[in-house]
Amino acid sequence: MKECFKAVQMTDRVYWVGAIDWNIRDFHGYSTHRGTTYNAFLILADRVTLVDTVKRHFLDELMGRIASVIDPGRIDTIISNHSEMDHTGCLPEVIRRVNPSRVIVSAMGAKALRDHFDETMPLETVADGGRVDLGNLSLLMFETRMLHWPDSMVAYLEEEGLLFSQDAFGMHLASSQRFDDELDEPILYQEAAKYYANILLPYSQLVQKQLDRLGRLGFSTRLIAPDHGPVWRTNPGRVVQWYARWAEQKPTRKAVIAFDTMWGSTDLMARAISDGLHAGGIATKLMHLGGCHRSDVATELLEAGALLVGTPTLNVNMFPTVADLMVYLRGLKPKHLLAGAFGSYGWACRGVPQVLDILKEMNLEIVGEGPTVVYVPKPGDLARCFDYGLEVARQLEARLTRAAE
């Protein structure tokens, strides 16, 4: 079995030994339309080192790829940069099989791993900024707390100019290609943006600080090796620049209209609002939540300037798919959006105020009173919707002008 899995050489002394999860489509509530990879890396230093492991049921794939390069028993050091189970699911079994002389984690990583697996795991902690000696090579370790877990850390292999960036700069993209230059840039951009929007957005203030810190260190990074998706080896600076821009959360001339509908009324309203926005010079994206996943809405919002949420009232509540989206977005804490709510109802308008309460709780600036309609929109109602779209466009334009000054 294991003979069929091969490592992929990245540099003179570093190999990719991860696993490809082609068909995962739901990654803890994040839709992974293109699957993902769990990346692990083998450093052929004097002290042979494995950086991270993979999800539990990909153990054979990991061990096979390692064995295609060296006897796994020669692994001396394991670095665990992040305790989440897609990177540590195999760790207890790998430790058992390989019996390394040390397993290196951050202080928060030691706590997280013991909370996951075993109180007696033999772990050695490394301080922020500390160095791990591998004999002829060494790794510089940097904590990146809450990017995106308390334990998160990255490792820099100075001699190769290689940053093991853990989840940062990664994406959910399964492919037989291992490097960025073997894949289409628009797909890389789309999936990296989706990853940022759904995983890192709430920690944007920390992203900015870490980028500043890494910038000050002045590394000449040749490769960035994240724990998901391709390795950046051709101009890795571009993904760093993307992150710097996404972390700024600057509004753009784009509005996302996310809605659900029961008898087409809220749908009709959404389209009328969209037309008003177009008339005001704003691009729109209409997303019917019956078919659009919450994580795709979050992705569209990353480079937008406004969020309008449409909901019918169902049994004195907002529509369930809308509630799902609102809870999700409240957690992601976008800061750059104008917001509003609209929708239809039968006898009691309860859904729209509930959406507005959450938008206010998120500290988003609300654009006036969004239109509400009893049962079915009439021509006058649709004119009000159009006008509301125009008003959102006007306020967004004013905000963009202020931001540019």
Place this chain on the structure above:
Amino acid sequence: MKKYVCTICNYVYDPAVGDPEGGVAAGTAFEDLPVDWVCPDCGVGKSEFEPAE
């Protein structure tokens, strides 16, 4: 003395309680916490806190 909230994980530092597990006695103002004190829940530094409303 003011309570402070962690903007990353919503932990609230209450000076009346302090942070006993982190070695901070009850009655310690947020301003008087050591510079290397971190959020007991998520581990980020003092700079990520803001006064609670």
